[in-house]
Amino acid sequence: MEHHFFAYCPLSYDGDFYPEAPPGCELTPLFQASPGLLLCICHITDHLQLEAEFESIRPYLVGERMHRLLHSGMRWPPALALARLRCADWPVEQLGLDEFEDRMIPLLQQCLQRQNRIPAQLLEARSNATDLTRGEYFWVTQGHEDSRWVRWVTTDYRTCEGPPDLFHWPRSPRANEGEPSPTT
Numbered sequence: 551m552e553h554h555f556f557a558y559c560p561l562s563y564d565g566d567f568y569p570e571a572p573p574g575c576e577l578t579p580l581f582q583a584s585p586g587l588l589l590c591i592c593h594i595t596d597h598l599q600l601e602a603e604f605e606s607i608r609p610y611l612v613g614e615r616m617h618r619l620l621h622s623g624m625r626w627p628p629a630l631a632l633a634r635l636r637c638a639d640w641p642v643e644q645l646g647l648d649e650f651e652d653r654m655i656p657l658l659q660q661c662l663q664r665q666n667r668i669p670a671q672l673l674e675a676r677s678n679a680t681d682l683t684r685g686e687y688f689w690v691t692q693g694h695e696d697s698r699w700v701r702w703v704t705t706d707y708r709t710c711e712g713p714p715d716l717f718h719w720p721r722s723p724r725a726n727e728g729e730p731s732p733t734t
Contacts, residue, residue, distance in 0.1 A: 554591050554594060558612070574599030575596075580630065616651045623707075630703075635709060672687045674687050699713060700717070
């Protein structure tokens, strides 16, 4: 078994709504599937506890096609962040899980296929800030070092905005003009 799986998790309320993690798991929420369910990445923390309760979780697992697309999105996080942005505008409807997946699958496919059209760069964070950790690398999907702001993908597949000086930017070839070449 992998170290994670994708499942629809019911929401609980104790002053604030939050998704209930399956036993032996921690969650990364991705998409609201219906008013009472969130599609989540379930990160396995205790295999034995999960195995003991797995039959009760099985009906909430995503379908095979959706699983493959979400797994692909984890390999290119800007796709999941873009899908989150786009589906946030959808009206919240009481959809069955099959209807939700019928709606999400084309969106995820489209977001994954856009990877060659989005000028994303993997850049190192210069400082600690909300959703940034100095020294870690993040996908910057909009803006450049001379922009007023840039947009990046967080570790939980959301998009955030901030000034470009939050990141180390690669030196442009023009900045190297006039410097001796390493071969001379």
